[in-house]
Every structure is written in C-alpha cells, then in structure tokens.
Amino acid sequence: MNRISLVFLLVVGSCLAGCSRPTTQAQKPSVSPYGPPTIIATLNEKSLTESSGLVASRTTPGVFWTHNDDGAFIYAFDTRGESQGVFRVPGVQARDWEDIAIGPGPQAGKPYLYIGDIGDNDSIHPEVVIYRLPEPALNSDTVKFTKKEPGITEAAEAIRLRYPDGKHDAEALLVHPVTGHIYIVTKMAMTNPGVYEAAPPFKEGGVMTMTRLGEIHIPSVFGGVITGGNISPDGRRVALCDYFQGYELVLPAGSTNFNDIWKQKMVGFDLGKREQGESITYRLDGKALLATSEGKRPPLIQVLIK
Numbered sequence: 001m002n003r004i005s006l007v008f009l010l011v012v013g014s015c016l017a018g019c020s021r022p023t024t025q026a027q028k029p030s031v032s033p034y035g036p037p038t039i040i041a042t043l044n045e046k047s048l049t050e051s052s053g054l055v056a057s058r059t060t061p062g063v064f065w066t067h068n069d070d071g072a073f074i075y076a077f078d079t080r081g082e083s084q085g086v087f088r089v090p091g092v093q094a095r096d097w098e099d100i101a102i103g104p105g106p107q108a109g110k111p112y113l114y115i116g117d118i119g120d121n122d123s124i125h126p127e128v129v130i131y132r133l134p135e136p137a138l139n140s141d142t143v144k145f146t147k148k149e150p151g152i153t154e155a156a157e158a159i160r161l162r163y164p165d166g167k168h169d170a171e172a173l174l175v176h177p178v179t180g181h182i183y184i185v186t187k188m189a190m191t192n193p194g195v196y197e198a199a200p201p202f203k204e205g206g207v208m209t210m211t212r213l214g215e216i217h218i219p220s221v222f223g224g225v226i227t228g229g230n231i232s233p234d235g236r237r238v239a240l241c242d243y244f245q246g247y248e249l250v251l252p253a254g255s256t257n258f259n260d261i262w263k264q265k266m267v268g269f270d271l272g273k274r275e276q277g278e279s280i281t282y283r284l285d286g287k288a289l290l291a292t293s294e295g296k297r298p299p300l301i302q303v304l305i306k
Contacts, residue, residue, distance in 0.1 A: 037272030
C-alpha cells in the first residue's frame with residue numbers, strides 16, 4: 001500500500017465531499033440500484049489486521065476468504081465474523097499479497113483460490129506472482145485452526161506474469177468464474193488505471209506476458225486509486241473499490257464478450273466507513289457486495305444490489 005497515495009486521496013475525498021455540483025430544477029434524482037452500506041459483522045480473528053482481499057467461498061456458502069498484506073496465511077470466516085479456520089500456504093513467498101479471487105483451475109469442477117502477490121509500491125519488480133491452489137475444505141475441525149497452529153493447504157502453483165509496458169503497482173486481482181482468465185487492474189493515482197489480462201493455460205516455470213486491454217475511467221476529475229476487485233459469480237459484473245467507495249461495471253445485455261465490460265461506464269456507490277478499504281467481493285448469490293477494511297477487528301460491510 002502506498003501511504004503517499006492514501007494522503008493524496010484523503011485530500012481529494014475532502015474536496016469532493018464539499019465540492020459537489022448543485023442540481024437544477026430540471027434534474028430528477030436518480031434511484032440508486034444499491035442499498036445503504038450495513039455492517040453485518042466484525043471479524044474476530046485477532047491475527048487478521050490487514051484484510052487486503054476478499055472472496056466468497058464456493059464450497060461453503062456463507063463463508064469468505066481473506067488475507068493480510070504479508071505472511072502466507074489465508075483466513076476463512078462466516079457472516080457472523082467468526083473464524084472458520086486459518087491456513088498456511090506452504091512453499092510460497094508473501095512479498096506483498098494484495099487480493100484474492102476464485103475460479104476454475106486444472107481439475108474440472110473444482111474451485112481454486114488465486115492469491116495475488118501483485119503489490120509493488122516502488123514499481124521495481126519485473127514480474128508478479130499469482131498463487132493458485134484448490135480451495136480448502138472446511139468442517140468442524142478446521143474451525144480450530146489458528147495462526148499459531150494453522151491448517152496446511154494443498155501445494156500452490158506459481159503463475160508468473162509480467163506487464164507488456166513496464167512495471168506497475170496493483171491491488172486488484174480478478175478471475176473470470178467460467179474461463180479462468182486472470183485480470184489485474186493497476187492502482188494508479190494521477191492517471192486512469194490499466195487493465196491487463198492473462199489467458200489460460202498457465203505453465204509453471206515460465207513467465208507469461210499479459211495483454212493490456214486499455215484503461216478504466218473512474219468518475220472523478222482527480223482519477224483514483226483502485227485497491228480491490230472481483231467478478232460476479234455469473235460473470236457479468238465487475239466490482240472495484242478505492243479507499244472511499246465502490247464501483248461497478250455491468251456487461252451489456254446480449255454481449256458474449258466479457259472484455260466489453262471494461263468499456264462500460266463505472267457507477268459509484270457508498271461502501272461506508274472503512275479505516276483503509278482494500279477489498280470487495282460479491283456474495284455467492286450475486287445479490288450483494290461485501291467489503292472489509294484494514295485494522296484490528298475490521299467490519300464486514302454489505303451493500304445489497306436492488
């Protein structure tokens with residue numbers, strides 16, 4: 001995470017809050033498709049202090065996965081905020097884990113977690129790594145796993161990627177739920193974030209160069225900093241967030257090319273008060289968005305999609 005960017009955004013946020021344009025009599029207030037942000041739980045796992053990614057479990061409805069910025073651990077919790085188990089991912093590095101996604105993998109019908117070691121505040125790393133591993137099974141025994149005595153996941157595959165146009169800092173990793181295509185949205189502070197794609201199959205041992213698809217345009221005159229992202233379970237919506245709010249892009253009706261979604265207008269919505277918001281995901285049924293925050297005992301915030 002880039003503290004300079006955070007300070008910049010705090011200044012920008014203050015300005016935006018006090019500089020909104022007045023509506024005219026001819027304008028009618030639009031009806032938002034999003035409900036108000038509601039805190040539905042507080043995450044009670046003491047070792048979870050920097051929740052930087054979030055994704056809904058595919059094997060255990062009502063459970064979510066998250067992780068800290070560093071340390072090769074993933075945390076499962078339910079909608080009450082209660083831990084469902086802490087797992088260590090063996091044999092991997094945790095240089096700067098920034099996001100987590102879920103999607104298909106080598107074995108058909110089996111969900112895989114994708115963990116993005118994609119943070120690069122100083123833009124110095126020639127490649128980024130996505131760790132892919134089967135989603136751990138959860139049961140009454142895994143609830144007992146803690147950071148001191150964690151469960152151990154299956155071995156992770158290291159997918160090594162490079163950008164085609166230099167080094168970038170990024171915090172948003174997305175995986176298409178059907179095709180398994182990987183998307184990274186760069187963070188960017190003063191210009192529009194870039195969207196990069198990598199298509200399977202992925203081979204261990206080599207480095208794949210991603211394809212740059214273009215830019216997304218944040219609805220702000222100041223640009224923005226993208227800190228998290230997720231694709232809806234039906235593959236037709238994309239949620240992104242920054243430190244202040246959430247955004248969504250929706251695939252046009254009838255479109256069968258998912259990459260058309262990056263050309264759509266972003267719609268912003270309130271994600272409530274977060275100490276430092278770096279995560280967003282869809283509920284498993286796709287009818288709500290959820291977010292966490294960095295800090296001890298972070299809130300689990302839900303926004304219903306009308």
